[in-house]
Each structure stands twice: as C-alpha cells, then as structure tokens.
Amino acid sequence: MSALQGIYPHLAELKKRITRIVISVGAIIMFLLTFRAQPFWYDGIKLYYPTPEPFHNIAAQIMNHMRINLVPPTVQLIQTAPGQAFYAQVYVATLVGIVLSMPIIVRELTKFIAPAMSEKEVHIIQKIAIPAIVLFVAGAVFSYVTVIPFMLDFLYQYGQTIGVTAFFDIMEFVTFVLQFLLAFGVAFQLPLIMYAATLAGITDAKFWRNNFRYAIVALIVIGAAVTPDGSGITMWFISGPMIALYVIGIIIIERHERKELAKKAILEQNIVLLEWNVQLLNSNLCQNLKRIGRSEEHTSELQS
Numbered sequence: 001m002s003a004l005q006g007i008y009p010h011l012a013e014l015k016k017r018i019t020r021i022v023i024s025v026g027a028i029i030m031f032l033l034t035f036r037a038q039p040f041w042y043d044g045i046k047l048y049y050p051t052p053e054p055f056h057n058i059a060a061q062i063m064n065h066m067r068i069n070l071v072p073p074t075v076q077l078i079q080t081a082p083g084q085a086f087y088a089q090v091y092v093a094t095l096v097g098i099v100l101s102m103p104i105i106v107r108e109l110t111k112f113i114a115p116a117m118s119e120k121e122v123h124i125i126q127k128i129a130i131p132a133i134v135l136f137v138a139g140a141v142f143s144y145v146t147v148i149p150f151m152l153d154f155l156y157q158y159g160q161t162i163g164v165t166a167f168f169d170i171m172e173f174v175t176f177v178l179q180f181l182l183a184f185g186v187a188f189q190l191p192l193i194m195y196a197a198t199l200a201g202i203t204d205a206k207f208w209r210n211n212f213r214y215a216i217v218a219l220i221v222i223g224a225a226v227t228p229d230g231s232g233i234t235m236w237f238i239s240g241p242m243i244a245l246y247v248i249g250i251i252i253i254e255r256h257e258r259k260e261l262a263k264k265a266i267l268e269q270n271i272v273l274l275e276w277n278v279q280l281l282n283s284n285l286c287q288n289l290k291r292i293g294r295s296e297e298h299t300s301e302l303q304s
Helices: 002-034 058-070 084-100 102-116 119-161 170-187 190-199 205-210 212-226 236-303
Strands: 035-042 045-052 075-078 166-169
Touching: 002 035, 002 058, 002 084, 002 102, 035 058, 058 084, 058 119, 058 170, 075 170, 084 102, 084 119, 084 170, 102 119, 119 166, 119 170, 119 190, 119 236, 166 170, 170 212, 170 236, 190 205, 190 236, 205 212, 205 236, 212 236
Parallel strands: 075 166
Antiparallel strands: 035 045
16 A cells, blocks of 8 residues: 555656646647738748638648648649548647647656666767757658658559549558658667667667667668558668668767877876875875984984
C-alpha cells in the first residue's frame, strides 16, 4: 500500500504535465480549424491576420497549398465519403499543433523526468532540445520540397504511360504526406541521437565508425520499408539523406572528441605545471626556513 501511495504524487505530476501539453496542442488545433489567414499588404510586405472562417480555415489553406505544390497536374484529389475532407483538415491541424507545441512538450516532459536523472543528463537534454526541434522542421521541409513531389510524380507516371485517369483519395493523400513529413522529421534526429549517446558516455566515435557498414544496411532497409513502391529508386530519397546524416553525426562526434582531448591535454599540462610550482614553492619554503633557523642559531651564539 505504501508503494502505491508513493506512485500517486508522480501520477498527479504526470497528469498535470500531460494536461498542459493537451491544452497547448488543442488550442492550436481549434485555432487552425476556426480561423482563416487573411492576407493584407503593409509597406509592400504581404502579411496575414486571423479572421473567423470555419469552412475556409487555416488547415484548409494548408491543404490547398499541399494540393497545388505536391499533387501532379494530371492527378485529381477526390472525396469518397462525406467527412473525409474534415478529417483530413483535423489531421493536418494536429500535426501543425504538435510541431508548434514542441517547445512546451519538451519542457514539460523534461521537468517530469528531471528528478530521476542526473544533472549531466538533464543538461544534455536541455542542450539538444532546440536543435532537435530545428532538425525536425528541417527534415519535414526537405521532405515537403524535394521528396514528396518527386515520388508522387514518379509513381503516377506509370499511369500516364497506359493512359488511365489518375485519382487520389484525400485521406490517403494526407496520410501519405504526413507519413513522410514525420519520417523525415524523425530521420533528421539521427546526428543528434548519436551526439547525445556519445555525450552521455554510452558510445564513442570509434563505435559509430566501426559499425558504419551495418548502419548503411539498416538505413537502406528502413528506406525500403517506408517507401510505398518496390522500384528501388524512391527508397534512396530516404536512405540517402539518412546515410549522409550518419556521416555528419560521425564528423560532429569526432570533432567534439578532439576538442575534449585538447581540453584534457591542456588541463593535464596545467596540473603538471601546478605541481611543479608547488614543488618549487615547497623547496623555496624549506630553504627559507633553514636560513631562518641558521640565522636564529647564529644570533643566539652571538648573544651567549
């Protein structure tokens, strides 16, 4: 019973943290589904202000942007059920809400697990929190601008060669896009995960370099599993960047280790120099004490 009583405070703390995260994400979702970004010009600069418009909301504007920039011109998006367009907007709004709430999510989760972690581990998490968010956004943007348009165009070219009319279900389209945005956002965390593991003392640069061949095989398998076709071409749009990120991680870790070794060498030199100075000081002190002792003996002899 006492063990359960000890868990209750932690559960209450977890509930409080999760509630704050849910409120943050939910508020952003409601805003995206309720308001429309209305453009206006100010001093030659195009700006936006929110205006209530539930049917033409910001989530719908994001989906229109996705449709224009990602879907090939020969492909038509279709809605096969009454609620599909609304659910698709909810999916988009949820992803945006999670991404925009990421600072709050990281802060709340870090504060919850901080008592069970050492000061060094908490410092590592705080150090990599902002880079993790930046890398996630960078991965999603890279996927949105480069990978998804190419893959959709490449896959639908097979239909054009046989003269079929191409359609794309709205829910499948949103799921396809969100899948790759999340996959690349997580994939771009690879150098950061490697750096954090090394910083925590779990591994070192030698480990990552010695297992480079195994990592390439694993990343190729991941690319083949995530991509929807079996052509063996589109998977390199995932495997290629991940292999490059792995190499970047090794370079960052080796650079960090060289800096740490240089700092350690300087510290050892300073310690040796300090020990030498201490020995010199002790030697001088002993000589001065001997001189003082001799001077006192000489003075006492003269007085006698």
